[in-house]
Amino acid sequence: LAKTTQPISMDSYEGQEVNITCSHNNIATNDYITWYQQFPSQGPRFIIQGYKTKVTNEVASLFIPADRKSSTLSLPRVSLSDTAVYYCLVGPNTGGFKTIFGAGTRLFVKA
Amino acid sequence: GAVVSQHPSRVICKSGTSVKIECRSLDFQATTMFWYRQFPKQSLMLMATSNEGSKATYEQGVEKDKFLINHASLTLSTLTVTSAHPEDSSFYICSARFLVEYTDTQYFGPGTRLTVL
Numbered sequence: 001l002a003k004t005t006q007p008i009s010m011d012s013y014e015g016q017e018v019n020i021t022c023s024h025n026n027i028a029t030n031d032y033i034t035w036y037q038q039f040p041s042q043g044p045r046f047i048i049q050g051y052k053t054k055v056t057n058e059v060a061s062l063f064i065p066a067d068r069k070s071s072t073l074s075l076p077r078v079s080l081s082d083t084a085v086y087y088c089l090v091g092p093n094t095g096g097f098k099t100i101f102g103a104g105t106r107l108f109v110k111a
Numbered sequence: 112g113a114v115v116s117q118h119p120s121r122v123i124c125k126s127g128t129s130v131k132i133e134c135r136s137l138d139f140q141a142t143t144m145f146w147y148r149q150f151p152k153q154s155l156m157l158m159a160t161s162n163e164g165s166k167a168t169y170e171q172g173v174e175k176d177k178f179l180i181n182h183a184s185l186t187l188s189t190l191t192v193t194s195a196h197p198e199d200s201s202f203y204i205c206s207a208r209f210l211v212e213y214t215d216t217q218y219f220g221p222g223t224r225l226t227v228l
Binding site for chain 1: 115117145147154155156157160202204206208215216217218219220221222224
């Protein structure tokens with residue numbers, strides 16, 4: 001299982017773009033990178049998943065360099081409601097593969 | 112909308128009693144479900160992998176006789192905390208992997224808050 005390293009916490013202001021970087025130096029060839037968001041007393045919510053280069057959806061972008069040893073979750077124009085814990089996970093996206101969570105990044109968005 | 116549901120969302124019980132938590136996949140069949148536990152200010156800790164029609168696979172340090180998992184159908188897995196004690200008080204979350212738009216993605220339930228008095 002590829003180990004991930006993220007900053008423990010980040011602060012931002014409303015309207016700013018927030019970039020959270022995750023290191024995964026021993027990522028395997030068949031591993032995907034997935035990001036989740038979790039609010040207090042709720043289950044994690046899927047944000048975005050990617051394998052290489054760039055992936056974008058309606059809520060975020062995911063940037064993955066060619067060596068895939070890191071990835072960056074980009075949240076455009078954050079609001080107070082984006083205050084949450086963000087988890088980066090790495091592993092093959094096959095049915096039985098178990099997902100191990102790291103410590104995550106606590107993002108605090110201020111007014 | 113939600114693809115994984117849990118019931119109950121919150122339960123309070125007396126020490127020594129058993130509590131059953133249900134996890135359902137909605138509109139999808141899930142041959143594999145996962146159970147996690149989360150203590151305050153901590154990350155999710157994987158407890159076990161629930162396989163439909165077979166025994167669950169428990170992570171190291173998780174007592175299989177205390178945390179009974181049953182995956183009787185492709186849409187339902189249950190976690191029973193037997194003889195619960197205050198140290199079992201935690202937030203329990205289940206998840207399942209689904210193929211959505213050609214991507215195999217893991218979705219999580221809303222969680223169940225267990226408080227043992």
